[in-house]
Ligand code: SF4
Ligand code: SF4
């Protein structure tokens with residue numbers, strides 16, 4: 001029995017930084033609603049240590065959430081040579097934007113590159129669909 | 132040795148090589164083709180067979196100097212095109228200054244968003260006075276060019 | 280279209296580099312081959328598989344009906360918003376500004392939440408800038424700061440900033456240029472910079488700037504995080520020795536430092552001890568055009584409201600007229616979105632309000648915003664199906680011709696017809 005299923009997966013705090021990816025941008029020009037764009041957008045890149053800590057492996061899904069929203073996305077290893085525990089990267093997309101706060105602190109500029117979230121093992125839950 | 136892992140690993144010798152490892156090495160140097168391994172054609176190896184074909188495909192498409200472009204990784208940024216000393220020498224007012232090629236003498240050029248290789252005999256890794264040039268490799272953001 | 284050596288070159292509108300050396304082969308109405316274009320541009324020129332439908336209230340209509348319905352939505356609104364235009368020609372942008380005056384609209388673009396502060400500093404001449412051609416011909420020290428052009432502006436390094444030979448840079452990049460990356464992660468661009476990559480912790484750009492100013496002033500730099508001070512001194516030294524230096528400022532540094540005060544001081548210091556320029560890494564191909572066109576019309580480069588008066592209008596400006604604020608406060612009661620997808624690029628909780636108000640969406644392709652719009656109007660893909668002019672990221676005006684024909688109207692024609700229907 002998958003007992004784990006009934007226990008809540010532990011959550012860990014992360015800061016997400018968004019970035020641009022040429023393959024994702026190319027997919028966007030072709031179709032915003034297509035599988036390719038979704039595959040390249042609904043991704044979180046993490047430090048290998050963090051991936052272990054969450055109890056997932058590359059390709060598994062994780063729940064990423066905060067007060068603004070919740071998305072389920074696929075985990076990838078960042079492959080960066082310098083460890084970056086606690087910092088994760090997501091391509092700029094409707095998935096990352098689901099987590100960005102509307103509050104701009106009076107500047108009119110959302111904090112796209114500093115998104116505080118909690119991340120946990122999604123235990124196989126499917127990637128969030130957009131529309 | 133990803134290639135070896137996909138072979139039957141029975142050392143059956145039906146391919147004419149003494150071991151599967153030897154076949155894997157021969158495959159890498161294009162001495163043999165994936166089809167030369169009879170057991171691979173069995174249904175149980177269908178997936179492996181297809182994977183191997185995929186893996187060896189770019190190798191088979193490579194040229195005498197062993198230059199391979201991994202098209203799926205290429206950004207089409209043109210860094211290699213402009214950094215290649217042969218391109219600069221052959222097209223100083225086109226590729227040399229970062230712009231569209233003005234003649235057909237280039238080794239590397241970008242078409243449909245991906246770099247392609249031509250006139251490969253001009254590459255400095257080729258011919259009598261060859262040197263181990265790697266300028267197109269170190270200027271690539273994504274390791275899309277490889278020499279085997 | 281530049282005619283040179285009997286070749287017709289076109290312009291790619293895939294990003295604000297507006298590469299003007301693109302060759303296309305066409306058969307009938309189809310593009311069969313595109314030369315010298317990067318992966319991103321290739322994908323843009325190829326177009327999308329979900330073209331914008333022509334609809335009103337969910338039903339397919341002809342273009343005249345869609346334009347009439349769009350006009351009536353905008354006419355009946357008290358606080359309309361016009362947003363987008365980064366992927367439109369300057370002609371369309373000017374037309375949109377006229378429309379905003381006519382209907383008393385707020386008009387804003389995505390610079391409002393990205394490169395705005397730098398553009399402001401440049402348009403007000405607080406920061407020394409130059410053109411990409413200057414960079415190609417003269418730059419010896421190039422800094423990519425919080426920017427990853429390899430992904431966002433793929434031909435940046437090969438066409439302008441690092442690899443090409445230039446008038447005063449004849450020996451090529453190995454001997455003649457030093458490329459430096461400052462970022463929070465080793466991006467693809469940082470990789471190319473090799474050991475000239477300076478990795479800093481998140482949101483510490485302002486501290487690094489202060490440390491560099493100190494180092495350039497002959498003081499001992501310090502930063503409130505663990506860092507090899509020798510590296511900062513070494514970086515300051517390279518910057519100081521530059522004959523012609525340029526900083527390409529990306530969103531990473533803009534978001535991190537917030538306002539441009541610190542960057543302006545660094546630029547001032549650099550220009551005291553050497554010769555430095557700054558160019559913003561604008562994203563959409565004509566975002567800078569929008570900023571300049573609005574600046575010419577109003578003295579402000581984004582976040583403008585034309586408030587109607589008995590005869591004419593007052594021009595208001597400020598954060599209260601930013602797309603984020605007008606949507607967050609739910610002041611907007613109808614919106615016209617042109618060539619943009621705020622539903623996907625704004626924070627979701629802000630963007631969702633757009634689905635509660637009557638929306639007109641104009642663009643070549645269907646997007647998340649058009650799917651909740653009351654009226655959708657298909658337009659020609661600019662740079663591919665219609666020509667015009669645009670402003671490159673460095674402020675240089677570029678004109679372009681269409682590559683293929685289309686029956687679809689351009690943004691400019693559509694906006695003109697909406698105006699006529701009001
Ligand atoms: S190895 Fe050197 S000469 Fe050959 S293609 Fe690459 S850069 Fe050009
Ligand atoms: S092979 Fe590398 S350097 Fe050359 S165009 Fe492709 S991504 Fe750029």
Ligand code: SF4
Pocket residue numbers: 291292293294295296297298315316317318319320321432433434435
């Ligand atoms: S760099 Fe930008 S303008 Fe140039 S070809 Fe690529 S997408 Fe088009």
